[in-house]
Amino acid sequence: xxxxxxxxxxSAYDVQExxxxxxxxxxxxxxxxxxxxxQVFTILRQYARVLYYPLGSEAPWAFVQINxxxxxxxxxxxxxxxPVDEQVFGAACELYHIWFDLRGDIVASTDGDQDVLYxxxxxxxxxxxxxxxxxxxxxxxxxxxxxxxxxxxAKHIDVQAVLLLSSIxxxxxxxxxxxxxxxxxxxxxxxxxxxxxxxxxxxxxxTRYGIDHPKGDEQVSLDNLVDLSLSTYEQDRITxxxxxxxxxxxxxxxxDVGISKPKKSRMPSDEELDQLMEES
Amino acid sequence: xxxxxxxxxxxxIYALLKERGLTQQSLAENLGISKQVMNKxxxxxxxxxxxxxxxxxxxxxxxxxxxxxxxxxxxxxxTPVFAFKGVAVSDEDNxxxxxxxTIIGEIRLLExxxxx
Numbered sequence: 001x002x003x004x005x006x007x008x009x010x011s012a013y014d015v016q017e018x019x020x021x022x023x024x025x026x027x028x029x030x031x032x033x034x035x036x037x038x039q040v041f042t043i044l045r046q047y048a049r050v051l052y053y054p055l056g057s058e059a060p061w062a063f064v065q066i067n068x069x070x071x072x073x074x075x076x077x078x079x080x081x082x083p084v085d086e087q088v089f090g091a092a093c094e095l096y097h098i099w100f101d102l103r104g105d106i107v108a109s110t111d112g113d114q115d116v117l118y119x120x121x122x123x124x125x126x127x128x129x130x131x132x133x134x135x136x137x138x139x140x141x142x143x144x145x146x147x148x149x150x151x152x153x154a155k156h157i158d159v160q161a162v163l164l165l166s167s168i169x170x171x172x173x174x175x176x177x178x179x180x181x182x183x184x185x186x187x188x189x190x191x192x193x194x195x196x197x198x199x200x201x202x203x204x205x206x207t208r209y210g211i212d213h214p215k216g217d218e219q220v221s222l223d224n225l226v227d228l229s230l231s232t233y234e235q236d237r238i239t240x241x242x243x244x245x246x247x248x249x250x251x252x253x254x255x256d257v258g259i260s261k262p263k264k265s266r267m268p269s270d271e272e273l274d275q276l277m278e279e280s
Numbered sequence: 281x282x283x284x285x286x287x288x289x290x291x292x293i294y295a296l297l298k299e300r301g302l303t304q305q306s307l308a309e310n311l312g313i314s315k316q317v318m319n320k321x322x323x324x325x326x327x328x329x330x331x332x333x334x335x336x337x338x339x340x341x342x343x344x345x346x347x348x349x350x351x352x353x354x355x356x357x358x359t360p361v362f363a364f365k366g367v368a369v370s371d372e373d374n375x376x377x378x379x380x381x382t383i384i385g386e387i388r389l390l391e392x393x394x395x396x
Contacts, residue, residue: 051383055376065384075384222383228390237393246390249383275389 010127018128021100022135035146036137037170038084040091047098048076050091054218055079062090064097074098075223084214085172092133093126100132101125137171138179147185154185162194163202163211173202220251230257239268287324289333292347294322296340310339319374 010018026032029043036043044050048064061082065075076094078087146168147154152161157180166176174195181191197205206213229246232238238246240262244254254261268276297307308318311332320326321336328336330344337344 049387051380053380053383056372059372059376065380077380223387225383225387225390228387228394232390232393235394238390246386249379249386271393 010131014128015131018132018135022132022139025095025099025136026139032139033142033145035142035169036088036092038088040088040095040137041078044076044091044095047073047095049073049223050221051075051077051223052080052219052221053077054081054216054220057081057216060090061086062094064094079216080219081216083172083216085166085170085175087216088137088170089133089172089175092136093129095136096129096132097125101129134171134175134179134182138169138176140183143169143179143183157185157190159194159197159202159205160209160211163206163209167211167213173197222250226250226252226257230259233259237269237271239272242272286321286327289328289347290322290324293336293340296342300340302340307336307339311335 023032026034031039031043041050055077056079059079059081062076062078065077076091076098078090080087082090143165146165150161150164152165162176162180163173165180166173169176171179177186177191177194180186181188186194203213205211225246229238229243233240233243240254240259243259247254247257293307294304297304304318304322305315308315311318317326321328333344333347337347340347
């Protein structure tokens with residue numbers, strides 16, 4: 001996992017509770033025994049408003065904006081600059097926060113001192129979310145079944161096998177190595193050896209073995225922002241200039257959605273003027 | 281280390297800055313503190329003493345009570361907050377958060393317009 005993700009120890013009771021929760025969620029969504037992978041985006045969409053946005057390869061993988069309103073869906077942002085497997089993992093973590101952990105954490109600082117950014121409760125929450133995501137995306141029975149299908153023997157598991165399993169389950173390499181340790185497929189010694197490989201070494205090995213690792217596609221998709229913008233424009237509630245601005249947030253232009261610039265701009269309404277005054 | 285209380289005060293300050301069209305930088309300069317410390321206050325990561333609270337209230341031209349008012353309310357504020365998978369550590373990260381806050385704000389605004 002990213003070095004920007006905090007680590008924390010969980011008790012056996014915590015792990016048992018997470019596994020129960022994963023079973024419950026896989027059962028209720030009729031996904032038990034399936035490889036979840038990118039299906040997690042569809043699941044997430046049922047519970048959150050998802051914004052896909054390229055935040056840069058060094059930025060957080062994903063985050064959720066939780067609202068105080070009971071009943072309203074939270075916003076989840078997925079960083080499309082990151083590889084797809086990290087987006088998948090990030091989405092699964094946010095599902096944990098939405099389902100089980102709707103408390104208002106905020107982590108934002110400019111001083112780079114990561115040690116002071118997390119209080120104990122936040123650290124624990126992230127550890128629980130990480131474990132939940134790993135269990136959801138790489139459920140033990142499903143993993144063992146795939147290993148059987150691929151004739152991967154626990155005793156002889158090597159980096160190629162771990163890379164292949166990571167690709168099949170669409171999870172980061174380090175999530176898979178940790179998962180194999182958690183279910184006693186890897187010994188701690190073997191885990192440390194496999195976990196010590198650097199990202200560059202892993203990239204070279206993927207190339208060598210022909211194992212796919214989809215990069216982030218820098219996609220921009222902002223829930224229903226475009227539709228809302230067009231609807232309000234069509235109802236003359238916003239100006240063409242405002243429409244252009246809103247569409248620019250989605251990295252598109254009015255022409256992309258079949259709207260041409262009106263020959264004569266109309267005057268903004270009183271409401272828009274009030275709003276502009278408030279914003280300025 | 282911040283607390284829920286310092287976070288709420290930070291959010292109140294942030295909202296007042298926006299309302300008054302002021303920047304964090306200008307408030308920091310008025311208080312004679314660095315932008316980094318200001319950022320910690322806004323994000324609830326710095327516990328302030330009474331003097332600092334009074335200074336901020338003075339610059340924002342409100343009473344210190346107004347800064348603390350949310351603390352006595354039940355924790356059902358509609359103020360949205362972000363929780364991360366990862367840690368925002370740089371100025372770029374914080375700028376990016378502003379863009380996302382803007383996007384989410386615009387979505388809510390448009391929905392409000394259509395609901396009228």
